[in-house]
Amino acid sequence: xxxxxxxxxxxxxxxxxxxxxxxxxxxxxxxxxxxxxxxxxxxxxxxxxxxxxxxxxxxxxxxxxxxxxxxxxxxxxxxxxxxxxxxxxxxxxxxxxxxxxxxxxxxxx
Amino acid sequence: xxxxxxxxxxxxxxxxxxxxxxxxxxxxxxxxxxxxxxxxxxxxxxxxxxxxxxxxxxxxxxxxxxxxxxxxxxxxxxxxxxxxxxxxxxxxxxxxxxxxxxxxxxxxx
Numbered sequence: 001x002x003x004x005x006x007x008x009x010x011x012x013x014x015x016x017x018x019x020x021x022x023x024x025x026x027x028x029x030x031x032x033x034x035x036x037x038x039x040x041x042x043x044x045x046x047x048x049x050x051x052x053x054x055x056x057x058x059x060x061x062x063x064x065x066x067x068x069x070x071x072x073x074x075x076x077x078x079x080x081x082x083x084x085x086x087x088x089x090x091x092x093x094x095x096x097x098x099x100x101x102x103x104x105x106x107x108x109x
Numbered sequence: 110x111x112x113x114x115x116x117x118x119x120x121x122x123x124x125x126x127x128x129x130x131x132x133x134x135x136x137x138x139x140x141x142x143x144x145x146x147x148x149x150x151x152x153x154x155x156x157x158x159x160x161x162x163x164x165x166x167x168x169x170x171x172x173x174x175x176x177x178x179x180x181x182x183x184x185x186x187x188x189x190x191x192x193x194x195x196x197x198x199x200x201x202x203x204x205x206x207x208x209x210x211x212x213x214x215x216x217x218x
Contacts, residue, residue: 017177068126069178078217085210095201101194105214108187 005031007072011062014071023058030055082106114140116181120171123180132167139164191215 008031016024029035029043030051037055041048066072082105089098117140125133138144138152139160146164150157175181191214198207 015178069124069180071178071180074217078214081210081214081217085207085214088207088210089202092204092207093198093202098194098197098201101190101197105187105190105194108183108190 008059008062010072010075011066014075015062015065015069018065019058019061023054023061026051026054027058079106117168117171119181119184120175123184124171124174124178127174128167128170132163132170135160135163136167188215 008027012027012031016027019027026040026044029040030037035043037048037051040051044051082102085102086099089096089102117136121136121140125136128136135149138149139146144152146157146160149160153160191211194211195208198205198211
């Protein structure tokens with residue numbers, strides 16, 4: 001469950017701009033702020049089932065976007081490569097200013 | 110016009126997985142294979158106007174996706190940073206194996 005939450009947090013991070021305001025709100029409360037389905041239902045005056053269905057649909061949409069665009073998996077690969085790069089630079093490079101460029105690359109993701 | 114074609118080629122590259130088969134096909138013929146609207150219309154037995162409308166709509170969709178996800182502008186920034194990194198390494202680093210990691214980073218985009 002923790003693993004799924006972590007994955008959904010990342011996918012939400014990458015694709016939230018493609019969701020509707022309501023989808024975004026439910027996902028934020030459920031995954032980021034750890035509200036229960038019942039609490040969200042009460043807040044928006046809808047049934048618990050409606051919230052559940054909306055969140056399930058959004059989760060599926062996020063997985064579909066990831067299947068098509070792979071932003072999360074590319075991010076993971078890139079993070080690994082940047083780590084390798086940093087280690088190599090720490091070991092081999094006398095002028096550490098190069099790390100500033102690597103930092104900029106890292107911030108871009 | 111050349112600039113627009115170049116931009117559409119890039120946007121198509123980044124977001125084509127989010128288009129329908131028909132949208133993809135028209136865009137490929139028009140932007141990648143340089144067919145005219147009339148030629149595409151003839152091939153698919155639809156009006157020239159229908160092809161034009163479809164391509165216009167797709168162009169707008171691609172720009173909308175770019176506004177939301179910024180994959181192309183991030184790619185441009187990343188390309189620039191990777192170029193800087195390569196120049197810095199060429200100048201300062203005795204062990205050029207580090208460039209292999211940078212190459213992998215570059216291929217990832």
